[in-house]
Amino acid sequence: MASELLKGISESLGLDGNYINEKMGVESEKWTQVLVANMYPPCPQPELSIGLPPHSDHGLLTILMQNDPSILGLQVLHNAKWVPIHPLPNSFLVNTGDHMEILTNGKYKSVVHRAVVNNKATRISIGTAHGPPLDKIVSPAPELLANGVGTQLSLPAYRGIKYRDFLELQQSKTLNGKSCLDCLRL
Ligand SMILES: O=C(O)CCC(=O)C(=O)O
Numbered sequence: 001m002a003s004e005l006l007k008g009i010s011e012s013l014g015l016d017g018n019y020i021n022e023k024m025g026v027e028s029e030k031w032t033q034v035l036v037a038n039m040y041p042p043c044p045q046p047e048l049s050i051g052l053p054p055h056s057d058h059g060l061l062t063i064l065m066q067n068d069p070s071i072l073g074l075q076v077l078h079n080a081k082w083v084p085i086h087p088l089p090n091s092f093l094v095n096t097g098d099h100m101e102i103l104t105n106g107k108y109k110s111v112v113h114r115a116v117v118n119n120k121a122t123r124i125s126i127g128t129a130h131g132p133p134l135d136k137i138v139s140p141a142p143e144l145l146a147n148g149v150g151t152q153l154s155l156p157a158y159r160g161i162k163y164r165d166f167l168e169l170q171q172s173k174t175l176n177g178k179s180c181l182d183c184l185r186l
């Protein structure tokens with residue numbers, strides 16, 4: 001499913017459908033897939049608590065599902081406001097991650113999101129994060145920097161970094177409140 005979505009994203013950028021899959025080693029033996037299960041039990045004082053603090057996902061795409069679409073929890077930061085996401089029944093929700101933003105030179109943004117809790121029902125979400133192999137150095141795709149006649153030539157907005165080093169940077173205490181992407185911005 002992730003590789004089909006990545007085909008659509010490649011095409012939306014005017015690239016060959018297999019571009020991202022090939023460049024990012026998607027479905028190769030070493031590509032990164034992480035399964036995360038989150039459980040948010042009811043909280044008597046939800047306004048004093050947070051389920052999952054604001055963050056962006058590090059990979060290319062995260063595919064998320066949740067137990068009951070009528071229980072709200074996920075919020076996305078949009079125009080400096082937290083917007084609640086109303087999941088569609090029987091659907092997956094797809095987030096674009098930091099490496100999508102780096103690879104597309106900011107054409108696709110990495111979504112900052114968080115999960116809030118409620119005082120009524122347990123919410124469970126299950127996500128699969130999809131990224132390149134850990135030893136892959138990801139930098140803005142050259143094809144997107146000078147994309148055809150009549151379009152503006154853009155300069156790379158991020159420096160390249162090995163996926164493993166990005167994950168280590170994200171886990172390290174040297175960020176001082178900055179996001180990893182901010183550290184890579186040129
Ligand atoms: O519970 C949710 O909907 C969000 C989960 C999430 O953002 C994550 O696992 O990275």
Ligand SMILES: [Fe+2]
Binds near residue numbers: 055062113
């Ligand atoms: Fe997330």
